[in-house]
Amino acid sequence: MKVKIDGETRDVKTLWREDSTVWMIDQRKLPHKFEIISLKNHKETAKAIKTMVTRGAGAIGCAAGFGMAQAALEAKDLPFHEFMEYLNNAAETIKTTRPTAVNLFKAVDRCLVAAGWGDKEYRLERLIKEADNIANEDLKASLAMGESGARLIEDGFRILTHCNAGALAFTDHGTALSPIRYAHREGKKVFVWVDETRPRCQGSRLTAWEMQQEGIPYSVIVDNAAGYYMRRGEVDMVIVGADRVTANGDVVNKIGTYEKAVLAYENNIPFYVAAPGMTFDLETPTGDDVEIEERDSEEVTMMWGVDEAGEPTRVMITREGTIARNPAFDVTPAKYITAFITDRGIIKPPYREGISWTFG
Numbered sequence: 001m002k003v004k005i006d007g008e009t010r011d012v013k014t015l016w017r018e019d020s021t022v023w024m025i026d027q028r029k030l031p032h033k034f035e036i037i038s039l040k041n042h043k044e045t046a047k048a049i050k051t052m053v054t055r056g057a058g059a060i061g062c063a064a065g066f067g068m069a070q071a072a073l074e075a076k077d078l079p080f081h082e083f084m085e086y087l088n089n090a091a092e093t094i095k096t097t098r099p100t101a102v103n104l105f106k107a108v109d110r111c112l113v114a115a116g117w118g119d120k121e122y123r124l125e126r127l128i129k130e131a132d133n134i135a136n137e138d139l140k141a142s143l144a145m146g147e148s149g150a151r152l153i154e155d156g157f158r159i160l161t162h163c164n165a166g167a168l169a170f171t172d173h174g175t176a177l178s179p180i181r182y183a184h185r186e187g188k189k190v191f192v193w194v195d196e197t198r199p200r201c202q203g204s205r206l207t208a209w210e211m212q213q214e215g216i217p218y219s220v221i222v223d224n225a226a227g228y229y230m231r232r233g234e235v236d237m238v239i240v241g242a243d244r245v246t247a248n249g250d251v252v253n254k255i256g257t258y259e260k261a262v263l264a265y266e267n268n269i270p271f272y273v274a275a276p277g278m279t280f281d282l283e284t285p286t287g288d289d290v291e292i293e294e295r296d297s298e299e300v301t302m303m304w305g306v307d308e309a310g311e312p313t314r315v316m317i318t319r320e321g322t323i324a325r326n327p328a329f330d331v332t333p334a335k336y337i338t339a340f341i342t343d344r345g346i347i348k349p350p351y352r353e354g355i356s357w358t359f360g
Contacts, residue, residue, distance in 0.1 A: 001167035003034065003213055012036075014059050014168050017066045017131070020073040024054045024063070027168055031209035032306050042071040042090045049104070050097040055202070056169020057243045057279050058138050061103025065131035067094050068111035072127045080120045087115060087127075099291045100252060100329050101243040102281040107134050134278075135171055141276035141343035142173035149179025149239070149274055149341040153188060157236040160193040160226060163254035164206035165241025165274065175241040175274035177210060179341060184216050192218040193235060195226060197254060199299040199326060223256055230267040238264045239341070242275040249334030249351025250287030251275075255327055261336035273332075274341040280359045287331030300324035 003012045015024040022039040028051070029035045037053065039045045045067035049060050071090030075083045091108045098104060114130035115123040153159065159180060166177035173181055183190050192211055197203035204220045211218040221229065229235050238260055244252040251257065251273050264271040284290060301318040318324070340347040340355075347354040 001172055001210070001213065013171055014056075015054055015063055015066070015171065016135070017069060020070050022048075022063065022066045022070065024048060025168065026053050027055060027206060028053060030168075031205050031212075032310070032312070039070075041074055042067040043093065045070060046094045046097050049094070052200070056165065056174075057101040057103045057241070058142070058170035058175065058276065059168070060098060060101055061107040061278055062135045062138050062171055064094050064104045064107040065111055065134040068108060069128045069131035072111075072115065072124050076120075076124055083120050083123075084115075087112065098293060100293045101279075102284075103243075103278045106278055107131075110134065137278070138171045138276070139173075141278070142167075142170045142175065142178050144343040145175055145274050145276065145341050146173050146178030146182040148345055149272070150182035150186060150188075152237070152270075152272065152341070152346075153179060153183040153190060154236070155188045156190075157183075157188070158191045158193065158234055160195065160229070160235045160238045160260070161207060162195045162203065162238075162240045162257055162260050163197045164202040164210070165239075166207055166210045168206050168210065169241065174210075175276065175341075176239040177207070179239060179274065180216065181214060184214065190216065192216060193226070193229060194218050194220045195223050195256065195260070196220055197256060198223055202254070223259075226260055227263045227267075230263050230269055235264075235267075235269055238269060238271045240271075240273055242273050242279050243329060244284070244287075244290055245273070245275055245280045245340070245355070246284045246287050246290065247282045247352060247355065248286050249337060249340075249349070249355060251332040251334075251337060252287050252290050252292070252329050253332065255330050258330040258332045258336075261332045265336045270338040271336060272339055272341055273337055276343045277359050280342075280355055282356065282359060287333070290331070292330070293328040295326045295328050297324040297326050300326050 026035045026037050075086035111127050115127040166174035194207045195203045242251045242253045307313045334351050
């Protein structure tokens with residue numbers, strides 16, 4: 001991803017690993033401050049996932065793999081039995097950070113499988129290689145989704161997206177934003193409607209920031225305005241990402257995705273979901289079988305921002321003691337999805353057959 005830092009444009013990844021240190025863009029600080037933090041061990045990386053220093057299905061999957069690599073390096077001098085016990089404990093720590101996005105669980109399991117045979121040194125080598133493979137696959141998948149998805153975008157299209165499924169949610173380019181980036185770089189005129197995506201405002205904070213960095217025309221809108229612009233004929237397509245796609249084609253994604261899908265369906269607007277193979281969960285039959293994370297109610301009752309002096313501040317927007325519910329994701333039934341943009345091409349209905357054939 002191209003980022004302007006002190007007037008200079010640089011290529012920066014959302015996260016990467018150097019030996020036993022993991023580096024991440026601290027997404028909690030954006031868009032007001034750009035900061036990269038270092039994480040020295042797997043527990044720090046797990047905490048960064050849990051506290052949303054990094055977020056997005058792809059990014060937390062990569063972070064989980066890197067965390068397992070850190071754990072292996074931390075335990076490399078332990079006796080074999082203790083080495084394996086340390087890895088299994090680290091896996092449990094990482095898996096309990098966030099419950100919904102399947103990439104995280106797949107990444108941890110892949111690392112454990114890689115370390116499943118051979119002597120300790122061989123297991124260490126294979127696990128670290130597997131963690132790096134996950135990140136490299138993530139990058140290749142984002143490029144492939146961009147290339148195939150850009151073919152669906154016509155010159156002059158006005159595209160609505162929800163939450164942030166861009167380079168910040170992946171190792172680079174993203175899922176939903178990757179086709180938009182490709183289309184823009186091909187010279188197509190595109191415009192992006194950016195849902196603010198309450199309560200954490202990943203759209204207004206992160207997607208808008210990415211659009212600014214790329215020079216792609218956009219406008220932030222409140223979540224409740226999407227239907228207004230759809231009905232006026234000012235939205236040509238919707239592209240969102242996914243945290244998990246179940247075997248029947250149901251999509252688990254940021255809260256509010258379901259509403260956008262229904263609105264698009266009622267207004268005859270194509271609704272696309274961009275997701276790599278790692279996000280498809282063929283072991284789970286439907287979206288109703290997925291555990292939906294519910295986060296702290298203070299994300300709803302309070303807001304972060306900067307004051308007139310540019311200082312970070314937090315304000316309460318409800319009366320003290322107000323009760324609030326805060327599901328982080330919802331389920332969009334497969335019938336509302338026009339097609340999936342994947343790293344293996346476009347998958348159209350019937351999804352159960354198409355997904356099984358492509359990723360089974």
